[in-house]
Amino acid sequence: AGSHGGGATPALIFDLGGKFDKSFNESSYNGAERFREETGIEYREFELQSDAQREQALRRFAQQGNNPVVVAGFSNATAMGIVAAEFPDTDFVIIDMVVDAPNVRSVVFAEHEGSYLVGLLAAMASETDTVSFVGGMDIPLIRKFECGYFQGARAANPDINLIGNMTGTDGSAWNNPVKGGELTMAQIEAGSGAVFAAAGGTGRGVLQAAADAGIYAIGVDSNQNYMHPGTMLTSMMKRVDVAVYNAFNDVNNGEFTTGIIAMGLAEDGVGWADDEFNADLITDEMRAAVDAARAGIIAGDIVVHDYMSDGSCPVN
Amino acid sequence: MTVTENPGQPNAAAPTPPAIELIGISKAFGPVQANKDITMTVAKGAIHGIVGENGAGKSTLMSILYGFYKADSGRVKINGVETEITDSHAAIAAGIGMVHQHFMLVDTFTVLENVILGAEDGPMLKPSLAKARKELQRLANEYELDVDPDAIVGEISVGFQQRVEILKALYRQAEILILDEPTGVLTPAEADHLFRILKNLKEQGKTIVLITHKLREIMDVTDTVSVMRRGEMTATIETATTSPSKLAEAMVGRSVIMEVEKAPATVGETVMEIKNLVVKDGQGVERLKNISFSLKRGEVLGIAGVAGNGQTELLEVLGGIRPATSGEVIMKGDSIDLTIKANAQKRRHRGIGHVPEDRHARGLVMSFKTWENTALGYHNEPEFSKKFGMANQKAMLADAQGKMERFDIRPPNPQLVASSFSGGNQQKIVLAREIERNPEVLLIGQPTRGVDIGAIEFIHQQIVKLRDAGKAILLISVELDEIQALSDRILVMFDGIIQGERLPENTDKNELGLLMAGVDPEAEA
Amino acid sequence: MDFGSILQILDSAVRFSTPLLLACLAGLWSERSGIFDIGLEGKMLIGAFAAGAFSAIATMPVYDGGWGWQTGGMWVGMVAAIIASILLALIHGVASITLRGNQLISGVAINFFAAGITVLLGASWFRQGGDTPQLPAGGRFRPIELPLSETLSDVPVFGPIYQNLISGHNLIIYFGFFAVLATYWVLFRTRYGLRLRAVGENPGAVDTAGISVVKLRYSAIIITGILCGIAGAYLSLGTSAPGFGRDMTAGRGFIALAALIFAKWRPVPAMWACLLFGLLEAISTKYQSIDLGFMVLPGQFMQALPYVMTVVILAGFVGKAIPPKAGGEPYVKER
Amino acid sequence: MNTGIPKWVDVILIPLLSLILAFVVSGLVVLSIGKDPIQAIKLMVYGAFRLNDGIGPTLYYTTSFIFTGLAVAVAFHAKLFNIGGEGQAAIAGVGVTLVMLAFDWPHWTIALLVGTLAAAAFGAAWAAVPAYLQVKRGSHIVITTIMFNLIAGSVIAYLLVGPLQANGSLPESSRFPSAAALPTLHDILGVVGINFDRFSDANITFFMALLAAVGVWLLIWKSRLGYEIRMFGESDKAAVYAGISPVKITMIVMLISGALAGLMAVNTVQGQAERLVLGAVEGAGFIGIAVALMGRNHPVGIVLAAFLFGALTQGGVELQFEMQIPAQMVIVIQALIIMFTGSLENLVRMPVERLFTRMKKRAA
Numbered sequence A: 001a002g003s004h005g006g007g008a009t010p011a012l013i014f015d016l017g018g019k020f021d022k023s024f025n026e027s028s029y030n031g032a033e034r035f036r037e038e039t040g041i042e043y044r045e046f047e048l049q050s051d052a053q054r055e056q057a058l059r060r061f062a063q064q065g066n067n068p069v070v071v072a073g074f075s076n077a078t079a080m081g082i083v084a085a086e087f088p089d090t091d092f093v094i095i096d097m098v099v100d101a102p103n104v105r106s107v108v109f110a111e112h113e114g115s116y117l118v119g120l121l122a123a124m125a126s127e128t129d130t131v132s133f134v135g136g137m138d139i140p141l142i143r144k145f146e147c148g149y150f151q152g153a154r155a156a157n158p159d160i161n162l163i164g165n166m167t168g169t170d171g172s173a174w175n176n177p178v179k180g181g182e183l184t185m186a187q188i189e190a191g192s193g194a195v196f197a198a199a200g201g202t203g204r205g206v207l208q209a210a211a212d213a214g215i216y217a218i219g220v221d222s223n224q225n226y227m228h229p230g231t232m233l234t235s236m237m238k239r240v241d242v243a244v245y246n247a248f249n250d251v252n253n254g255e256f257t258t259g260i261i262a263m264g265l266a267e268d269g270v271g272w273a274d275d276e277f278n279a280d281l282i283t284d285e286m287r288a289a290v291d292a293a294r295a296g297i298i299a300g301d302i303v304v305h306d307y308m309s310d311g312s313c314p315v316n
Numbered sequence B: 001m002t003v004t005e006n007p008g009q010p011n012a013a014a015p016t017p018p019a020i021e022l023i024g025i026s027k028a029f030g031p032v033q034a035n036k037d038i039t040m041t042v043a044k045g046a047i048h049g050i051v052g053e054n055g056a057g058k059s060t061l062m063s064i065l066y067g068f069y070k071a072d073s074g075r076v077k078i079n080g081v082e083t084e085i086t087d088s089h090a091a092i093a094a095g096i097g098m099v100h101q102h103f104m105l106v107d108t109f110t111v112l113e114n115v116i117l118g119a120e121d122g123p124m125l126k127p128s129l130a131k132a133r134k135e136l137q138r139l140a141n142e143y144e145l146d147v148d149p150d151a152i153v154g155e156i157s158v159g160f161q162q163r164v165e166i167l168k169a170l171y172r173q174a175e176i177l178i179l180d181e182p183t184g185v186l187t188p189a190e191a192d193h194l195f196r197i198l199k200n201l202k203e204q205g206k207t208i209v210l211i212t213h214k215l216r217e218i219m220d221v222t223d224t225v226s227v228m229r230r231g232e233m234t235a236t237i238e239t240a241t242t243s244p245s246k247l248a249e250a251m252v253g254r255s256v257i258m259e260v261e262k263a264p265a266t267v268g269e270t271v272m273e274i275k276n277l278v279v280k281d282g283q284g285v286e287r288l289k290n291i292s293f294s295l296k297r298g299e300v301l302g303i304a305g306v307a308g309n310g311q312t313e314l315l316e317v318l319g320g321i322r323p324a325t326s327g328e329v330i331m332k333g334d335s336i337d338l339t340i341k342a343n344a345q346k347r348r349h350r351g352i353g354h355v356p357e358d359r360h361a362r363g364l365v366m367s368f369k370t371w372e373n374t375a376l377g378y379h380n381e382p383e384f385s386k387k388f389g390m391a392n393q394k395a396m397l398a399d400a401q402g403k404m405e406r407f408d409i410r411p412p413n414p415q416l417v418a419s420s421f422s423g424g425n426q427q428k429i430v431l432a433r434e435i436e437r438n439p440e441v442l443l444i445g446q447p448t449r450g451v452d453i454g455a456i457e458f459i460h461q462q463i464v465k466l467r468d469a470g471k472a473i474l475l476i477s478v479e480l481d482e483i484q485a486l487s488d489r490i491l492v493m494f495d496g497i498i499q500g501e502r503l504p505e506n507t508d509k510n511e512l513g514l515l516m517a518g519v520d521p522e523a524e525a
Numbered sequence C: 001m002d003f004g005s006i007l008q009i010l011d012s013a014v015r016f017s018t019p020l021l022l023a024c025l026a027g028l029w030s031e032r033s034g035i036f037d038i039g040l041e042g043k044m045l046i047g048a049f050a051a052g053a054f055s056a057i058a059t060m061p062v063y064d065g066g067w068g069w070q071t072g073g074m075w076v077g078m079v080a081a082i083i084a085s086i087l088l089a090l091i092h093g094v095a096s097i098t099l100r101g102n103q104l105i106s107g108v109a110i111n112f113f114a115a116g117i118t119v120l121l122g123a124s125w126f127r128q129g130g131d132t133p134q135l136p137a138g139g140r141f142r143p144i145e146l147p148l149s150e151t152l153s154d155v156p157v158f159g160p161i162y163q164n165l166i167s168g169h170n171l172i173i174y175f176g177f178f179a180v181l182a183t184y185w186v187l188f189r190t191r192y193g194l195r196l197r198a199v200g201e202n203p204g205a206v207d208t209a210g211i212s213v214v215k216l217r218y219s220a221i222i223i224t225g226i227l228c229g230i231a232g233a234y235l236s237l238g239t240s241a242p243g244f245g246r247d248m249t250a251g252r253g254f255i256a257l258a259a260l261i262f263a264k265w266r267p268v269p270a271m272w273a274c275l276l277f278g279l280l281e282a283i284s285t286k287y288q289s290i291d292l293g294f295m296v297l298p299g300q301f302m303q304a305l306p307y308v309m310t311v312v313i314l315a316g317f318v319g320k321a322i323p324p325k326a327g328g329e330p331y332v333k334e335r
Numbered sequence D: 001m002n003t004g005i006p007k008w009v010d011v012i013l014i015p016l017l018s019l020i021l022a023f024v025v026s027g028l029v030v031l032s033i034g035k036d037p038i039q040a041i042k043l044m045v046y047g048a049f050r051l052n053d054g055i056g057p058t059l060y061y062t063t064s065f066i067f068t069g070l071a072v073a074v075a076f077h078a079k080l081f082n083i084g085g086e087g088q089a090a091i092a093g094v095g096v097t098l099v100m101l102a103f104d105w106p107h108w109t110i111a112l113l114v115g116t117l118a119a120a121a122f123g124a125a126w127a128a129v130p131a132y133l134q135v136k137r138g139s140h141i142v143i144t145t146i147m148f149n150l151i152a153g154s155v156i157a158y159l160l161v162g163p164l165q166a167n168g169s170l171p172e173s174s175r176f177p178s179a180a181a182l183p184t185l186h187d188i189l190g191v192v193g194i195n196f197d198r199f200s201d202a203n204i205t206f207f208m209a210l211l212a213a214v215g216v217w218l219l220i221w222k223s224r225l226g227y228e229i230r231m232f233g234e235s236d237k238a239a240v241y242a243g244i245s246p247v248k249i250t251m252i253v254m255l256i257s258g259a260l261a262g263l264m265a266v267n268t269v270q271g272q273a274e275r276l277v278l279g280a281v282e283g284a285g286f287i288g289i290a291v292a293l294m295g296r297n298h299p300v301g302i303v304l305a306a307f308l309f310g311a312l313t314q315g316g317v318e319l320q321f322e323m324q325i326p327a328q329m330v331i332v333i334q335a336l337i338i339m340f341t342g343s344l345e346n347l348v349r350m351p352v353e354r355l356f357t358r359m360k361k362r363a364a
């Protein structure tokens, strides 16, 4: 792979949450759009409707000569493994999962690091002694968010109470805002002063419930600060857009590489959103603490445990 | 409703115009011409009878008058005034009330609610109910029409339900009352009561139209009578000038033997012994209360009784359709499984044939072809079976063809679905199926209900033939005439018990009627 | 479990039960008139969509193609929801009343149709994959504090109950409970109710009493449409997830149907049944897995709990639920 | 109804007219979202029947729909409305997975046989409970089967993040041993020299589906059991009179129905995915209802209708790829087909019947 002399005919596949999930699909869409605006090159896209379409979509784009074929979402790993073997001359990119094949680039993010930072902010901002987390589907990736978040919160306040809930165990958990709202209300009732939603479309209900109750909320993947100015403390940014943009661009410039690309704080692959919508909420003290933590993590002084490395979390 | 004064019509000074005038009424249901250009007049204050074979179009005609169906053509005059009856609302406004053959009551409602339905006084129920309660009291006193206004209609007897229907009409101030086969479900005593009411109503100046199959009732209560045949009105006569056999001839179009011809029975040994049979229904109500009797070879044992006194349950238990609560049935020395595991196919293997009371719901599958219907219940017999669970459809077809010929079922096409036959031919399909199996015991329920007079003759002959072949026949019928004509021995059922046993030659209608009403004249005497 | 969590669960149960209750009452009207309706789900869904979409349009800034309303957008949404739901109800009516079609099939078709068309239209109008935009405060129904809730909050037991459980819900929730009483009153105290109940039991009786079966049934179907529309509107305008999301009814129409059977087609028991299902949902949300000591009930079990309970209740506790006798069969006078 | 219209009108003309109506209205829907209906229909036809990568997926979907359509139809003949095909097929997938992962398969033929049995058994078992509750407790089968669909979803979610989960992060089972892989149509037709779409998932179960259709035809119209099923469906009272136990027949019918629905898992789970994933049924259970309706509950009709719906599904993917019309368009078309051929059938039937009666009267 990587043998193309350049000139991309990119294709992008969105996972089940849909293109506008206010989360990582939307983020990858933004990356693709940026590429299109800058280069004028059109890309093709497909929104998955069911699990069974994964292979079909990958294969179809490959068959029709698209290059690269990019898909975000851990669920696509198996399908990607199969199709990548069928089309050795096509460049594939998978985000959030590792597929070991000569023509596949796997982009993984250090979500735990970014989550650590927002956990720190949450604990400092919370007016109660509790912070909470609402996840989407109960999978290791989301546990990784949760675990990083909890570690950050504990680091800021060793006595803080932590509440974590998952919305569900199947795909619908990414798109159940009503339940997200109810989970949040239950957490608020239990004392939560800040909630982090890593739940795709479900997050909409989480952020709204937090806004209605006047507690802090933290968005995920893209910058969601604008949604409820005043209660949106920040967002844990995961730059899927950058990964997509880079993939398109690299192929276009003939610089495509395969293998694993890790995107952590150091690479600006994850981080916290700091903009005009939350400027009033972040105190100097908080800013100082979070900057220090970021530097510490990059330097290796602070080690944030990655849930996916051993399937367990040191704090809870 | 539009009312137009007919200028040609004599006014108050002239003699009173007829209450009802139907002029050239026609009505088709799809391909069926139910009424053909019918003209009929009923004088005010008269009781007018309508007779005719099943499906002749009597109910249709009256339903048109009541606005239930819309006529394809024709006119209606009420009290000499041309009246357009677009729906039942218009009919009610014109002073017409109708008691339908199948009651139009809401079972879950109280009597009072049923009475006011559609005749409420305002948007709120309370005042209407209060007013109706008073009015009902008055009507009850005036016409001997007592019913508990707060009773749930589904829980009262058919006789009372019929009163509710009549009350409904009177509450709406009906001047013309139509009754469609009102006595089919009544005991003789209840029927007598009804006729008293009708006479009473007549005295109050009301006009009554009575549809019935029972020629005797026509002779007893009507002033005039119309005969319908195949959708046409064939005659209207003064009742006093005719006779039952003349009416029968007018109905069928040929002379009818109204007596069953049969030789005296040669009764053999007992084939079936019923001991202490008890059956409870789903609600735990005892439908059969400890019944015992026996059935012998070569006899027709008739069971008389008003519908709903346990005959249906008796037939169903013996036929293997419903389990018994307790008791025993012994057939040729072996007892029969009466538990929930009972199964009608096993009964047939033991030689019990069964012509059910309700041929539409049970005896036939109306959408099945004739050859499928003639195998019903016998479809697992070796001659209808092939390997691997397949059916021998060829054999079924051939079998059906033969049966249709021998029983003169018309048209003799086994590919026709059951619903395309007339009631009489449908009944013959059921009978052919059960009788040709040559059962030891044949259970027959209502063999001639809704069957035309010609078919009745044939069916009665078949029953007698089977008896003469030494088989035992248990006959259930609500028609006393039929019971008397066919039976060699009569049991009368009332309220789940056997009220009495009589020999046909030693009893009469009167006595049977009393037994059917739960009174034992011998015990009283 | 402390008092606070109990209150929180009950409070959550009330919110979860509201869409069920409105849909259940909707079904009650239809089925009491003799028209079976398994299309509640679809009507709710289209109501939710119309509510979300039109509320969004009303509150969207003018330069985005909206009307720029600051407040009251939810009323636009509510009206749209009711109209959309009535339209689907009328399709069901034409199919089952006028054309004497199969009512179950019609219901299935309506559910399919709503599932598809909402996403199609949503995606084409808002380009957000079938969802509508997030609604601002002026586009949704906000909780209402009942009078004295602050003052009374110090009263032991009753104070918190009043403040948390009774007060602080939005208008639709209060309407749901009002609808129970209104349904009861109309059905059992008025002439219209008498006739409606009669037409579900024996349309022949109604017809021969000179009342139009067709008109009665259509009127009931329209009420069903209205209530389903409001139930749908609740989902997109009355919860903490303002805006429409695809398939957001998530089987509630069927649970409502089960509640209707459980309640044996009576309004007040319907309320209790829906509250029970709401409670189950609230519990399964709050307690994602339950540790029984000897084993842990997994989260999936808790999620399936409302459905399992529906089956158990239908099988075990309802006894024989006898539906309105004429239900499911078209009224055919002349074949 | 006995209006005596010719049979071809009843089984061909009326459904065809209804179908055309459904497509016309679908076209209006396409128009209403600002797309070109003519282009859409062209794309759909092209997408569904294109030789290199259209007809293959179409046949793959067709296979599933035949199974679920037959499942609905068999139940329908007993007047039972089995909406539970979705759940039955899903649970059947679990059955297939369990046996596939349990053994080292010497040859695919044995794997197919055992997989088929497992799918049928699990599907039937999942149908048995609602059936039992219906006959014994009077719980409405429509509601219980819907609930069982939802419960099946939870069961599978549990299994795939729990006991059956393959590796730490994906909610799916391990891959089946490659010896259990079923021959695809590419493999099979290759034997007779036809170069069929190499990538399509259509596999040998397509022929099983056709066999099942023949089997159902024999069952319903030629066997004694089928006679009893139809009798029970037409009149439960007559059936009891004929000595048929409603409990037994309901159970048998629902078991057969569940087993047929379950068989589609052989196609999807064993034939295509070769592992258990979430949402393996893809709504085929519900589509079976539409297929049975369209096909007038007759196997021949069902095979044709399944092919139509298979083509719709695959054609719908084309709409997504080429016109960015969401996949829900296909659901709308299906809904309209169910509506026009099912509940609104009289819209077409009544005028057609009137026309024929009038023509007959004139001829007479």
Ligand SMILES: Nc1ncnc2c1ncn2[C@@H]1O[C@H](COP(=O)(O)OP(=O)(O)OP(=O)(O)O)[C@@H](O)[C@H]1O
Residues within 6 Å of the ligand: B029, B032, B033, B034, B052, B053, B054, B055, B056, B057, B058, B059, B060, B061, B101, B450, C333, C334, C335
């Ligand atoms: N609603 C209907 N739709 C279609 N055909 C009907 C309908 N009602 C009656 N018919 C047909 O019209 C004809 C006349 O029926 P009708 O009920 O008037 O007869 P009838 O004289 O009252 O019979 P019976 O003695 O059984 O009461 C019959 O052939 C019957 O099948």
Ligand SMILES: Nc1ncnc2c1ncn2[C@@H]1O[C@H](COP(=O)(O)OP(=O)(O)OP(=O)(O)O)[C@@H](O)[C@H]1O
Residues within 6 Å of the ligand: B054, B055, B059, B101, B423, B449, B450, C332, C333, C334, C335
């Ligand atoms: N709605 C209807 N549609 C079609 N045929 C009907 C309808 N109503 C009645 N019929 C037919 O009209 C005839 C007379 O009807 P009726 O209601 O009098 O039944 P019946 O067979 O006479 O039964 P019964 O024993 O109650 O008198 C029957 O053949 C019946 O099948």
Ligand SMILES: [Mg+2]
Residues within 6 Å of the ligand: B058, B059, B060, B101, B180
């Ligand atoms: Mg009649």
Ligand SMILES: [Mg+2]
Residues within 6 Å of the ligand: B054, B101, B181, B450
């Ligand atoms: Mg009659």
